[in-house]
Amino acid sequence: MKWFSVLIAGLVLIMSGCSSMGGKDKEWAPPPMAVPLQPSIQQEVQIARASQLLLRSDITEEQRAELHLQRGVYYDSLGLRELARYDFNQSLSINPAQAEIFNLLGVYFTQIGQYDAAYEAFDSTLELDPGNQYAERNRAIALYYGDRIDLALDDMTKHYEDDPSDPFSAMWLYIIEMKSDQQDALAKLEQRYAKRDQQWGWALVAMMLNKISNDEVILDIASGAKDNVMLAQRLTETYFYMAKRYQLAGEYNEAVSLYKLSLSFNVYEYVEHRYAFLELGRIFSEVRAERQEQLKEESEKE
Missing domain, CATH: 1.25.40.10 (Tetratricopeptide repeat domain)
Structure with missing residues (x-):
């Protein structure tokens, strides 16, 4: 696809214009991005089909359980968690x-x-x-x-x-x-x-060990991604673990920005997307607790 080739070329140009952040790491402006994933026609059709079949009275209980499971999986892939959970529970009520x-x-x-x-x-x-x-x-x-x-x-x-x-x-x-x-x-x-x-995920481990820079990881992804879906998936994973590395180092500002980037591609079914929300909440709680402790110490000095 021509637009995807242009996107990859743009990534390379962005990376070549990076400015040094310090050490082996570099930052980019703007960060490399994929087009956020959108609901596909197949997902919408499958949800509509399952919904129609579930209204029929001539399907077996086994088929009903399977339809709830299938629709729940599609809801989950679109980030519709509560609708997915409803379908999963309905399916389990029929077949535990x-x-x-x-x-x-x-x-x-x-x-x-x-x-x-x-x-x-x-x-x-x-x-x-x-x-x-x-x-x-x-x-x-x-x-x-x-x-x-x-x-x-x-x-x-x-x-x-x-x-x-x-x-x-x-x-x-x-x-x-x-x-x-x-x-x-x-x-x-x-x-x-x-x-x-040779699995590509070892590049993320190398990044965690500071053996390669942020730039090198992103370029590796850009060169290996076959389409926008793969690019979005790998960037979701990369930004999550990149954020985790900064978080473990106590660099919360960088971690928060990268967790938000991990969320931005709408790869809802990936655990990295799911847990990015959780990590953001934990960082907020930690920073708030630290701030409250600082205020307490300051008040005691006065």
Whole structure:
């Protein structure tokens, strides 16, 4: 597509005009962007089709459960969380043995900070499907956000050991380990990175380790993205983990800006998009608590 080629060329020009930020990192103005994803005709047609079929009285209960699941997945992909959750619950009321739905609900509960409900949902997924890798990782992340670090570390360590070639497992294990021992976490991530394969996600690990600059990561994405959808997906992931790196370093202004960029592409089904909202709320709470502590100390000095 010509417009996509122009977009990629524009990214290269933007990156070539970057100004130094300090160290190996650089910033760009404006930041590299993809066209935000919009509802597709297929999504709208499938939602309308499922809605029409659900009005029929001659479908079986099994078909009704499947239609609620399908419509819920489409709603979820459009960011319509409450409508999706309604459909998922309707599907479960007919057929409770659906591991996929419990996993989706677990991610939803994590996103809104209802951690106990998230743990129960992921436990249900793993009871129904013990080998579900997504639920294993998602439960570890929920435990991390719920400040149950020891349990999160156990879950994520097992998940990483099941597939050491997965860069995202390596990165989340590092993020969780950072809660306990930052230097040890960094050393372990270096060891995992040394065993990397050719998956593009290892570039994000290299960025987390400050082995490559922000510019280099973005250029790698720009050169490898086949279309705007892939570009939006990879930028959603990249800006999230870039923001997490700044957040771990205590650089909240940069982290907030990058989390907002991660949200801007409308890649609703990616956990990085979902958890960017959660991270923004946590940063706000941390900054507010620090500010209140400062005001308290200032008042005591007066």
